[in-house]
């Protein structure tokens with residue numbers, strides 16, 4: 001039985017959110033902290049692994065300079081000189097032309113077709129005289145803010161590809177949370193912010209750990225462990241037992257055996273819809289209709305090793321056009337500056353549903369699909385591919401279909417009535433959030449603990465409100 005003077009914390013999930021919580025708890029002197037992670041490594045979607053001597057991530061990952069100072073200070077301290085400060089150097093394919101990303105004023109004016117620039121200008125002029133384009137949705141919010149041209153050529157096809165739904169079927173919240181430039185004014189300010197003399201601190205730059213983005217999680221995990229937290233890998237959470245309205249223990253499967261972790265608090269970063277099915281309680285059962293309504297978009301990552309030093313000088317290519325199946329291509333060597341003569345790896349992101357054919361394609365088929373896409377995008381001929389590797393993310397992006405909010409709120413309310421159970425992180429709060437947001441959530445959660453081990457629910461409710469203002473950086 002857990003000792004009430006020293007609460008026992010069981011953290012579900014060893015991604016950045018769970019690890020940041022374990023790190024902060026152990027820094028605060030809490031002795032009984034266990035992290036349960038079903039994978040064989042930490043980092044979740046923000047982890048890394050090595051392919052042909054080159055660290056690679058699960059799709060393009062960057063640490064954005066808007067990272068809150070307390071989180072940034074810890075990452076700097078933990079990574080030291082391994083945290084590289086890099087210029088952003090990407091490209092978007094728009095109407096068959098390449099424009100720099102982040103957007104730059106001169107580049108836009110010289111590279112975009114005159115018809116596109118004229119279309120955007122005309123949208124801006126007629127904006128005050130246009131009516132709202134239909135009932136509130138991702139589509140109507142963005143069309144109102146950005147005009148038809150940018151939406152038709154960029155946001156709508158890109159949204160369809162990433163989320164697999166027509167932009168009209170997506171909740172307005174998706175536009176608020178996911179699109180930082182949701183009006184022409186904001187977009188113009190951001191583009192002008194690239195001009196010398198008008199640069200915002202950090203504009204056009206990002207931080208990246210020398211050994212891959214997952215180095216942030218590795219460092220958090222090592223720091224938590226050295227302060228006494230216990231990390232259990234290959235540990236799949238299979239049940240959370242609730243008695244008399246309060247969490248008592250977590251059950252997990254380790255090498256086919258069931259292990260029981262008694263606890264005072266369960267801090268969960270696993271998908272909230274998965275958690276809801278795992279709770280065993282004699283009290284009110286989970287709202288299963290709501291659980292079924294919360295959907296996630298999945299993603300296949302296709303890694304091609306090429307027998308050349310560098311494929312292009314760009315870190316990432318973005319493909320809004322629907323004729324190209326992948327949404328983004330990154331070249332990890334251009335992030336980490338890894339020295340690996342005679343080879344490079346490309347990472348292609350292919351968003352899909354788990355019942356789409358792409359999810360179950362073979363490596364050979366996926367490799368051929370990516371090569372075809374790159375050739376369609378004018379990036380061919382693709383040099384000799386020496387190896388194709390793939391990874392699958394079942395929970396890549398939360399899907400904000402219309403009505404998702406009611407479903408999430410119903411589950412969240414049910415979870416909130418279980419004493420000692422707190423959900424956070426990208427999967428726990430069904431949010432699109434960046435890594436720095438999820439770490440900030442973990443820090444805020446630990447701040448809600450009193451020295452006597454009590455949890456300040458009001459402070460947590462206030463912190464949760466503040467998370468609603470998170471806007472994702474790309």
Ligand SMILES: Cc1cc2nc3c(=O)[nH]c(=O)nc-3n(C[C@H](O)[C@H](O)[C@H](O)COP(=O)(O)OP(=O)(O)OC[C@H]3O[C@@H](n4cnc5c(N)ncnc54)[C@H](O)[C@@H]3O)c2cc1C
Nearest residue numbers: 013015016017038044045046059061062237425426434435
């Ligand atoms: C393609 C892509 C690109 C991205 N690019 C960026 C970027 O450039 N910058 C940025 O800041 N963010 C980026 N993100 C977001 C970033 O990946 C997330 O913010 C981060 O991973 C969230 O961390 P988390 O700990 O909340 O969740 P996760 O990383 O999802 O971790 C959850 C953990 O729970 C574990 N788990 C699940 N179920 C169980 C179970 N039953 N038992 C035990 N463990 C379980 C999982 O294995 C996982 O390790 C990107 C995301 C994607 C998909």
